[in-house]
Amino acid sequence: MYTMGKAARRRLSEKLTARGLRLWHLTAMAMMADLGPQPKGTLASRLDMNASDLGRTVNDLIKAGHAECVRRPGDRRHVHVQLTPEGWSALDSLNADVASADDDLLAPLSEAERDQLGSLLRRVYTHMDSAASSVAQEARV
Known part of the structure; x- marks a missing residue:
């Protein structure tokens, strides 16, 4: 299982690298898509990720135009991170890459x-x- 996991991760990582992304970018984007806008601390906790590492990941996504930080309308002190329309589109493409990597891995079955x-x-x-x-x-x- 370990060897198969490494092979699957390597194939997916290659596809992500071609888009200038890493696995943590995909994971954070998927979590935002599944659970909606949320504070960075909450996102880090849900991903079991160090807050500073998540901060770097979110900053990368912001630079790429895939995410943005927004203040909550009812309480401007609270900042949430969310996908942009470009982020949603990129996630659709990334999900196609994931499906392609799965198909490659499972081709003999x-x-x-x-x-x-x-x-x-x-x-x-x-x-x-x-x-x-x-x-x-x-x-x-």
Whole structure:
């Protein structure tokens, strides 16, 4: 699994690098797309990322025109980061790159085998996620 993960990450990283981006850029953009505008601190926490590293990632996205910082209308002290229209468009293209990388990686498998692999991986992930939740719960007690 480790070797396959490295191969998949390398292929995706190559596609992202061609666009001047890294995996953290894609991850932050996907989180903003899924959860909407949010404070940088919240985004860093949700990504389990150091706040200063997230700051650099967001600054890169702002320079590329993919994100912007906006003050909340009801409370101008609070600044949220969100995708720009260009960011949404770039994310659509990046998602196509992800799908292409997945297709390359899974090329030797039939559609039924891909479905089976997906099902098995979701089951393993659910097991690992519930085990991590149990450990976190025990740590709080």
